[in-house]
Amino acid sequence: METAEFVAILDQEGRLLAAAAEEAGTGAKVPTCPGWQVTDLLRHTGMVHRWAAEFVAEGHTSYHPDAGQPDLDGAELLDWFREGHGQLVDTLRSASPDVQCWHFLPAPSPLAFWARRQAHETAVHRMDAESARGGAPSGIAGDFAVDGIDELLLGFHARAKSKVRTEEPRILRVRATDTDGAVWTVRLSQEPPAVERSEAGEADCEVAGPVAQLYLSLWNRLPFPSVTGDASVAELWRDTSGVTWS
Template sequence: MEIEYFLETLDREGRLLAAAAEEAGVDAKVATCPGWQVRDLVRHTGMVHRWATAFVAEGYTSYHPDGGLPDLDGDELMDWFRQGHRRLVDTLTGASPDVECWSFLPAPSPLAFWARRQAHETTVHRVDAESALGGEPTPVVADFAVDGIDELLRGFHARSRSKVRVEEPRVLRVRATDTGAVWTVRLSTQPPVSGRDEGGDADCELAGPAARIYLALWNRMPFPGATGDASLAALWREKSGITWS
C-alpha cells in the first residue's frame, strides 16, 4: 500500500474517532478496552499521535519518550486531540520521502513506517471509540485489514517482546476468507515466525472476513471462526496483547 493511502486512512479514522468520542461523552465506558472510559482512550491516542509526530518533525534517530498524558477533560480534551491528530497528518504529508528518523518495525522507509503504523493505531482506537456507542463499528476496508494483520503477525509478533509462545512446536493458521490471504504462524519457545502461505497442516485455524480477523487478532472482538485446537486461540487471547511501555 502507498503512503498516500495510509495518510488518507489516518486522516479519516482520526476524525471518526473524535466524532464517536464526542457523541459517546468522555465518561462513557469503552467496551473493547475494559477499565477505560472514553477520556482514557482519547488521552492515550492523542499522546501517541504527538509522540509519532515528534520523530518525523524533529528527526529523532533513536527512541524518544512520549510526553505523557494531558490533564485535560471534556471539550478541552477533544480540542487537544483534534489539534494533535491534524498536526500528525500534516507532518507526515509534508515530510520528505527520505526523512531519517527512528522506527521500530521493518518498512521501506521511516515515513512509510509511521504512516502505516499510525493509520492502524488510529483505526483500532476508532473502533474502541465507537464501541462506547454500542452497535457495529464502521467497517474496516478488507485490503487495509489484510495489511494490518500482516503488520501484527510479521511485525509486532516477530519481535522478541512477543509472549505468544508454546513449549512444543505448534502451527496456527490465519485465513481471510473474503480476500484469500493466508498466514501460517509457527509457534515455539521463541517469537512466532509468520509467513504468507498455507505452510502445510495447522493445529488450529482462525478464519473469517479480513476486517473481523484483524479486529479479533487485536482482541477487539471474538474470532469469527476457529477450528482445531482451541487452546491456541485461547493462547492468542491471553498472550498477544500489545501494551504501551
C-alpha cells in the same frame, strides 16, 4: 499500499474516532478496553499521535519517550485530541519522502513506517471509541485489514518481546474467507512466532472469517469469527498477544 493512502486513512480514522468519542461522552466505558473510559482512550491516542509526529518533524534518529498524557477532560480533551491528530496528518503529508528518523519495525522508509503504524493505531482505537458509543461500527477496507494483519503478525510478533510462546511447537492458521491469498501460518514455540504468508503444513488450529473481522480479532477487539481444531491455541493468542504501551 502507498504512504499517501495510509495518511488519508489516518486522517479519516482520527475524525471518526473523535466523532464517536464526542457522541459517547468522555465518561463512557470502552467495552473493547476493559477498565478504560473514553477519557483514557483520547488521552492515550492523542499522546501517541504527538509522539509519532515528533520523530518525523524533528528527525530524531534514536528513541525518545513520549511527553505524557494531559490532565484534560470533556470538550477540552476532544479539542486537544483533534489538534494533535491534525498536526500528525499535516506532518506526514508535508514530510520529505527521504526523512530519516527512528522507527521500530521494518519498512521501506521511516515515513512509510510512521504513516502505516499510525493509520492502524488510529483505526483500532476508532473501533474502541465506536464500541463506547454503541451502534454499527464503521467499515474497514479489505486491503487495509490485510496489511494490518501483516503488520501485527510479521512485524510486532516477530520481535523478541512477543509473549506468544508455547512449550511444544504448535501451528496456528489465520485464513481470510473473503480475500484470495490472505492466509498466514503462525508457528508457535518457545521462541517468538515465526510467520509466513502462505498455507504451510498441517495446522493445530485455524481461525477464519472476513478479513476485517480477523484484523480486529487478532488485535483482541472482537471474538474470532470461526475456530476449528484445538481451540486452546486460539485462546493462547487471546491470552498472550496483547501489545501494550511501554
